[in-house]
Amino acid sequence: MTATALSLHESYRRAGRLRMATLAASVALLLVLTLTDLVLGPSGMTVGDVWATLLAGPNGADRMNATILWQLRLPQTLTGILVGASLGLAGLTMQTILNNPLASPFTLGFSAAAGFGAALAITFGGLLPIASYLLTPLAAFGMTLFACGLVYLIAMSRGARAEILVLAGIAVMFFFQSLQALLQFLATPEVLQQIVFWLFGSLLKASWTSAAVVGAVLALSLPLLARDCWQLTALRMGDENAESLGIAIERLRRRSFVLIALLTAAAVSFVGTIGFIGLIAPHAARVLVGDDHRLSLPLAGVTGAALLISASVVGKLISPAGALPVGIVTAIAGVPLLIFIIIGTTRRYPS
Amino acid sequence: MTKRLVLRTVTVRRANATLLDDVTIQLHAGQLVALVGPNGAGKSTLLKAIAGWTTHSGRILWCGKTVDHRQVGFMPQQCQVSANLTVLETLLLGRHELLGWRVKHVDIGAASDILADLGLSQLADRSMTTLSGGQQQAVLLGQRLMRQPTLLLLDEVTSALDLRHQVMVLDLLKRYVARSGALVISAMHDLNLAARNADTVLMMRKAKVVAFGRAQEVFTPDCLRSTYDINIERMQLPDGTPIVVPV
Numbered sequence: 240m241t242a243t244a245l246s247l248h249e250s251y252r253r254a255g256r257l258r259m260a261t262l263a264a265s266v267a268l269l270l271v272l273t274l275t276d277l278v279l280g281p282s283g284m285t286v287g288d289v290w291a292t293l294l295a296g297p298n299g300a301d302r303m304n305a306t307i308l309w310q311l312r313l314p315q316t317l318t319g320i321l322v323g324a325s326l327g328l329a330g331l332t333m334q335t336i337l338n339n340p341l342a343s344p345f346t347l348g349f350s351a352a353a354g355f356g357a358a359l360a361i362t363f364g365g366l367l368p369i370a371s372y373l374l375t376p377l378a379a380f381g382m383t384l385f386a387c388g389l390v391y392l393i394a395m396s397r398g399a400r401a402e403i404l405v406l407a408g409i410a411v412m413f414f415f416q417s418l419q420a421l422l423q424f425l426a427t428p429e430v431l432q433q434i435v436f437w438l439f440g441s442l443l444k445a446s447w448t449s450a451a452v453v454g455a456v457l458a459l460s461l462p463l464l465a466r467d468c469w470q471l472t473a474l475r476m477g478d479e480n481a482e483s484l485g486i487a488i489e490r491l492r493r494r495s496f497v498l499i500a501l502l503t504a505a506a507v508s509f510v511g512t513i514g515f516i517g518l519i520a521p522h523a524a525r526v527l528v529g530d531d532h533r534l535s536l537p538l539a540g541v542t543g544a545a546l547l548i549s550a551s552v553v554g555k556l557i558s559p560a561g562a563l564p565v566g567i568v569t570a571i572a573g574v575p576l577l578i579f580i581i582i583g584t585t586r587r588y589p590s
Numbered sequence: 591m592t593k594r595l596v597l598r599t600v601t602v603r604r605a606n607a608t609l610l611d612d613v614t615i616q617l618h619a620g621q622l623v624a625l626v627g628p629n630g631a632g633k634s635t636l637l638k639a640i641a642g643w644t645t646h647s648g649r650i651l652w653c654g655k656t657v658d659h660r661q662v663g664f665m666p667q668q669c670q671v672s673a674n675l676t677v678l679e680t681l682l683l684g685r686h687e688l689l690g691w692r693v694k695h696v697d698i699g700a701a702s703d704i705l706a707d708l709g710l711s712q713l714a715d716r717s718m719t720t721l722s723g724g725q726q727q728a729v730l731l732g733q734r735l736m737r738q739p740t741l742l743l744l745d746e747v748t749s750a751l752d753l754r755h756q757v758m759v760l761d762l763l764k765r766y767v768a769r770s771g772a773l774v775i776s777a778m779h780d781l782n783l784a785a786r787n788a789d790t791v792l793m794m795r796k797a798k799v800v801a802f803g804r805a806q807e808v809f810t811p812d813c814l815r816s817t818y819d820i821n822i823e824r825m826q827l828p829d830g831t832p833i834v835v836p837v
Binding site: 247248250251254469470472473475476477479480482483484485486525529530531533 | 641643659660663664665666669670671672673674675676678679680683684686687689691693695698699701702705711714715717718730733734737
């Protein structure tokens with residue numbers, strides 16, 4: 240091997256180590272945020288209390304603290320982490336397969352469909368013999384997958400081109416938004432209030448069930464996305480380039496699309512729609528480690544989780560009872576953050 | 591069976607236009623073929639048909655069989671890359687099927703050799719988004735070479751390159767042909783570059799192949815005039831290579 244090859248090898252490994260360090264640092268940040276989120280709350284537990292209760296397990300001696308932590312805070316925080324990670328992963332994959340920096344898990348109308356499904360369950364759920372805490376997420380999940388199926392059918396008939404996918408998605412989004420608006424218009428004031436509360440996206444709705452379901456979908460999707468890492472990276476070079484490298488881009492789009500739908504459906508059906516995380520986390524990941532999906536995918540997941548937990552922390556600081564939904568915090572904080580990232584990246588790489 | 595590319599009555603029609611009209615040629619492996627002709631003559635369509643990117647009638651055979659996409663390195667015209675990848679990462683993607691979770695020494699070594707051949711070693715760590723159009727083209731050519739194709743199809747790979755890099759790319763292609771015995775077909779507009787470097791010239795006009803052979807034989811004033819519809823003066827270098835100048 241020549242000297243240049245050796246030095247090239249060394250610089251490649253060094254860049255790889257730097258990126259791994261970035262990933263490790265963001266994981267550490269997420270852990271700190273998680274602990275902060277667990278400590279904050281109306282009951283006035285100290286860091287020491289939280290740590291001791293965590294170590295003591297769900298059946299610890301201090302019944303009060305054990306119940307608060309293990310029944311309320313831990314499932315909420317854990318669901319928050321998993322939902323944030325799902326949205327970050329889905330967002331990056333969506334931006335890659337649509338080759339569009341403005342895409343997010345909600346671009347193709349998934350959140351509108353979930354909202355309609357939930358509104359439908361809240362309005363007519365009383366007619367069915369199923370508990371509403373199960374029916375609402377189930378309906379949201381089902382409706383998201385139905386929307387995904389619609390987009391799939393429309394777009395796939397034309398070879399899964401990115402523009403067709405976006406157009407089909409926008410059509411589906413308006414369709415479900417109108418249906419949801421219709422339900423809200425017809426609803427009684429009490430039902431309307433419930434629908435609006437669901438749409439806000441709040442971790443108060445989380446439970447161990449939600450954490451388990453979102454976690455299971457995430458665990459299923461991760462290895463499948465990992466297998467396509469190099470192909471997704473190659474797709475970032477444009478359709479023609481990727482195709483000439485022997486990548487079946489249509490099939491790659493299809494299977495990624497199904498995974499995005501599953502991740503998004505699971506993420507929104509329990510806690511409601513939480514905007515901007517799926518848009519910002521991928522940008523942050525790409526700015527930090529570039530387009531190598533071996534690193535940008537996990538980092539988008541970690542960043543998404545960290546952003547959501549940050550929103551939860553901010554929400555708790557503003558209103559300690561936890562009444563401020565994270566969905567509102569992410570939407571308000573997301574706008575300046577997005578503008579900051581866009582300006583930052585375009586200054587570095589003028590087109 | 592000798593290694594050769596055979597096209598038999600290949601025709602491509604789109605809507606009411608004929609993009610490729612009854613093309614029948616044979617090209618044996620181990621040579622650099624320059625594909626020349628005016629804009630819209632069907633050069634890109636011919637390359638796409640061989641690469642299997644467009645449906646066609648007639649037959650296209652490589653070594654007696656239908657073209658296997660894994661053996662083809664195809665570089666479409668005007669590839670633009672806006673990905674946040676370094677030059678080295680881009681080259682490595684040429685072998686994406688073989689790359690594991692941890693990139694191996696051999697693959698980085700191969701990329702390093704190709705970068706040196708292309709005169710781009712000093713750009714290895716640069717982001718693709720910071721390169722000029724010509725530099726990107728050269729990198730993408732390197733990416734195709736990482737796949738070691740036996741049939742390399744290039745659409746205007748030298749058009750955006752400066753003189754030095756034009757020479758380097760064509761030298762590299764000639765060395766690649768000599769070393770691997772591959773067939774390289776490169777569409778180009780620069781007739782003098784074609785005359786100096788190509789073993790065979792394939793001239794197209796209005797969806798047909800109008801001339802085929804060595805540059806000395808193809809680049810006759812009559813042939814050039816009827817193909818390009820302008821008057822062209824032909825001169826000669828001491829070694830017999832023709833130089834053509836529009837007048």
